[in-house]
Amino acid sequence: MTKNCHNDYKMKFTTDEEFPDLSQHNNHMAKALTKEIYEKLRGKSTPSGFTLDDVIQTGVDNPGHPFIMTVGCVVGDGECYEVFKDLLDIVICDRHSGYKPTDKHRTDLNYENLKGGDDLDPNYVLSSRVRTGRSIKGFTLPPHNSRGERRAIEKLSIEALASLEGEFKGKYYPLDGMTDAEQEQLIADHFLFDKPVSPLLTCAGMARDWPDARGIWHNENKTFLVWVNEEDHLRVISMQKGGNMKEVFRRFCVGLQKIEAIFMKHDHGFMWNEHLGYLLTCPSNLGTGLRGGVHVKLPKLSTHAKFEEILTRLRLQKRGTGGVDTASVGGVFDISNADRLGSSEVEQVQLVVDGVKLMVEMEKKLEKGESIDGMIPAQK
Amino acid sequence: MRYHAEYPDLRKHNNCMASNLTPAIYAKLCDKATPNGYTLDQAIQTGVDNPGHPFIKTVGMVAGDEESYEVFGDLINPVIKERHNGYDPLNMKHPTDLDSSKIHSGLFDERYVLSSRVRTGRSIRGLSLPPACSRAERREVERVVVDALAGLKGDLTGRYYSLTQMTEKEQQQLIDDHFLFDKPVSPLLTCAGMARDWPDGRGIWHNNEKTFLIWVNEEDHTRVISMEKGGNMKRVFDRFCKGLKERLIQERGWEFMWNERLGYILTCPSNLGTGLRAGVHVKLPLLSKDPRFSKILDNLRLQKRGTGGVDTAAVGGVFDISNLDRLGHSEVQLVQTVIDGVNYLIECEKKLEKGQDIKVPPPIKQFK
Numbered sequence: 001m002t003k004n005c006h007n008d009y010k011m012k013f014t015t016d017e018e019f020p021d022l023s024q025h026n027n028h029m030a031k032a033l034t035k036e037i038y039e040k041l042r043g044k045s046t047p048s049g050f051t052l053d054d055v056i057q058t059g060v061d062n063p064g065h066p067f068i069m070t071v072g073c074v075v076g077d078g079e080c081y082e083v084f085k086d087l088l089d090i091v092i093c094d095r096h097s098g099y100k101p102t103d104k105h106r107t108d109l110n111y112e113n114l115k116g117g118d119d120l121d122p123n124y125v126l127s128s129r130v131r132t133g134r135s136i137k138g139f140t141l142p143p144h145n146s147r148g149e150r151r152a153i154e155k156l157s158i159e160a161l162a163s164l165e166g167e168f169k170g171k172y173y174p175l176d177g178m179t180d181a182e183q184e185q186l187i188a189d190h191f192l193f194d195k196p197v198s199p200l201l202t203c204a205g206m207a208r209d210w211p212d213a214r215g216i217w218h219n220e221n222k223t224f225l226v227w228v229n230e231e232d233h234l235r236v237i238s239m240q241k242g243g244n245m246k247e248v249f250r251r252f253c254v255g256l257q258k259i260e261a262i263f264m265k266h267d268h269g270f271m272w273n274e275h276l277g278y279l280l281t282c283p284s285n286l287g288t289g290l291r292g293g294v295h296v297k298l299p300k301l302s303t304h305a306k307f308e309e310i311l312t313r314l315r316l317q318k319r320g321t322g323g324v325d326t327a328s329v330g331g332v333f334d335i336s337n338a339d340r341l342g343s344s345e346v347e348q349v350q351l352v353v354d355g356v357k358l359m360v361e362m363e364k365k366l367e368k369g370e371s372i373d374g375m376i377p378a379q380k
Numbered sequence: 381m382r383y384h385a386e387y388p389d390l391r392k393h394n395n396c397m398a399s400n401l402t403p404a405i406y407a408k409l410c411d412k413a414t415p416n417g418y419t420l421d422q423a424i425q426t427g428v429d430n431p432g433h434p435f436i437k438t439v440g441m442v443a444g445d446e447e448s449y450e451v452f453g454d455l456i457n458p459v460i461k462e463r464h465n466g467y468d469p470l471n472m473k474h475p476t477d478l479d480s481s482k483i484h485s486g487l488f489d490e491r492y493v494l495s496s497r498v499r500t501g502r503s504i505r506g507l508s509l510p511p512a513c514s515r516a517e518r519r520e521v522e523r524v525v526v527d528a529l530a531g532l533k534g535d536l537t538g539r540y541y542s543l544t545q546m547t548e549k550e551q552q553q554l555i556d557d558h559f560l561f562d563k564p565v566s567p568l569l570t571c572a573g574m575a576r577d578w579p580d581g582r583g584i585w586h587n588n589e590k591t592f593l594i595w596v597n598e599e600d601h602t603r604v605i606s607m608e609k610g611g612n613m614k615r616v617f618d619r620f621c622k623g624l625k626e627r628l629i630q631e632r633g634w635e636f637m638w639n640e641r642l643g644y645i646l647t648c649p650s651n652l653g654t655g656l657r658a659g660v661h662v663k664l665p666l667l668s669k670d671p672r673f674s675k676i677l678d679n680l681r682l683q684k685r686g687t688g689g690v691d692t693a694a695v696g697g698v699f700d701i702s703n704l705d706r707l708g709h710s711e712v713q714l715v716q717t718v719i720d721g722v723n724y725l726i727e728c729e730k731k732l733e734k735g736q737d738i739k740v741p742p743p744i745k746q747f748k
Contacts, residue, residue: 006417
């Protein structure tokens with residue numbers, strides 16, 4: 001039985017008969033998909049059986065919002081980025097500020113290349129965090145993987161993480177096996193992740209078989225955390241209170257590289273190529289997949305007329321303190337890098353470090369009633 | 381050994397699929413697919429994702445096409461047997477009878493019965509079911525059905541409202557009439573893939589008199605509903621049978637999914653056979669408080685629901701009373717069972733009003 005015999009069956013209908021109605025839609029996929037592209041790609045599938053209809057289903061089911069542009073597509077395996085490049089290259093270019101199919105992405109996880117970052121004023125910068133995702137070669141991704149694959153990923157991950165020592169010594173908590181006490185603690189620490197409810201994720205099939213083979217690992221110090229089999233194979237998070245982003249980034253790079261070395265020993269390195277960097281489920285997370293950010297108090301700057309422009313020029317984005325799509329509370333904002341693809345980890349974290357340092361200085365100036373006009377940065 | 385790594389963890393589950401799936405059955409079926417490419421993993425996904433409730437046993441699997449009932453028979457047949465009180469698809473035949481002239485005593489006392497309703501579903505043979513259908517197939521179902529309904533005349537003359545194209549005014553009217561259906565939110569349905577591409581290919585047809593209504597491409601290809609205020613169940617069933625004439629689609633080269641083992645084929649195994657739920661909204665304030673109420677309903681092969689439908693509470697002593705069974709009895713038999721049963725319940729209520737005692741009726745013979 002071939003995995004794509006369902007797709008073969010669909011081919012007896014014409015392109016016109018199958019083409020989705022995207023007239024109400026506002027997402028990157030809906031903008032990029034034409035009947036010509038659909039006609040060209042609809043008969044294809046990756047070796048694991050993922051098809052164009054699978055890629056776009058989440059974007060068809062979720063028309064989006066007039067103000068917020070979602071991606072509207074996902075991949076089921078690493079090969080999708082090649083097999084469906086006629087669609088995905090356009091989506092990637094649109095989402096990642098003009099990134100071309102011929103561009104090369106830089107990877108730099110050498111934390112010593114980061115300048116400064118250990119002196120952000122803790123009176124303003126309340127906490128610092130860096131996260132990314134990783135996909136494990138040889139397995140399909142959350143929209144597509146079977147229970148067997150997901151369990152194998154979990155098993156490999158547990159093995160890899162169990163071998164970490166020193167500051168990285170920690171423990172794994174499977175979602176389906178934790179005690180009530182463990183669950184309470186993980187919730188109190190804000191570590192526990194829930195079954196996805198966002199239709200962006202559920203329509204892409206990422207919540208199937210929940211909570212089978214999902215879990216959370218963290219070190220004893222609670223400064224390094226790994227999510228297994230949520231929206232990506234692995235989500236890796238380094239964090240701590242205060243403004244020492246340098247230390248957070250050091251731990252991030254060291255931990256990631258230790259984990260990768262163990263996976264490579266088992267012939268299951270991370271999915272990566274020199275055009276797209278690290279391959280993840282959502283095209284928005286390609287490249288570094290990195291979001292490095294701080295929770296920072298900017299009550300005056302955030303109400304300044306030029307706040308948005310300053311952020312844009314610094315290549316930063318703001319979110320509320322609850323994360324994406326939440327509001328800020330008490331003038332405290334989550335400020336992080338806007339870019340993922342086309343610049344390296346060091347470069348992106350550098351932008352955060354430099355940008356936040358500048359914004360804190362601006363905040364202090366505004367507190368004294370002085371103007372910040374002379375400090376507005378050029379476009380980075 | 382691949383099946384061993386893939387076998388779902390069903391330890392916390394309480395649904396018919398989980399009760400009947402075994403590693404041996406899984407190993408036998410996991411590599412099979414229907415001609416359209418639908419697989420066992422797809423059929424059981426909803427049951428894996430929704431462990432169920434200790435008190436309410438859901439079915440836990442769906443069919444993606446007509447052939448699913450054959451290809452995955454080793455699992456579906458025991459599920460059917462459990463859900464339909466011992467009906468064995470391998471040994472028994474399901475009777476279909478839509479001759480409404482056979483119904484008697486179908487006029488209820490309208491001091492008690494507020495409304496009467498009969499619903500069922502029909503699937504168009506040759507097109508995949510809602511869990512698996514492509515956009516083209518769904519649109520084809522819509523085309524076939526809308527075309528056929530245009531052939532209805534007299535008191536059944538009506539029109540179609542596509543979900544993607546209705547005006548705001550039309551939408552408001554349909555809401556006021558309580559006809560409009562929404563995108564499914566129940567995870568039982570969404571995990572089975574039935575909400576894909578919403579609202580493409582979905583719509584509502586109803587006759588001008590608003591007594592005959594068809595939902596297109598919701599949980600089944602079609603859901604067919606005949607209803608009216610008051611207690612004239614005979615007329616409701618007459619209209620139901622008249623509107624369901626397969627001739628309308630046969631003239632265009634199509635037919636309904638049906639076979640003599642399973643009757644009418646629908647998405648959920650719980651709706652096989654007649655797919656029929658005939659019911660009334662009836663005032664039973666005294667009887668419903670009697671401790672024997674549940675037993676009476678049971679013996680009459682009836683079930684109660686609140687007036688909002690499945691999983692709602694009763695309001696003001698008014699209950700939705702309908703048939704429990706779907707498979708193994710014909711449409712005429714089931715509607716007669718409801719008529720006889722509801723008449724009995726009304727007699728009980730009247731007796732209690734006069735301070736007289738009531739009797740629990742003997743149980744109706746089942747085929748178990």
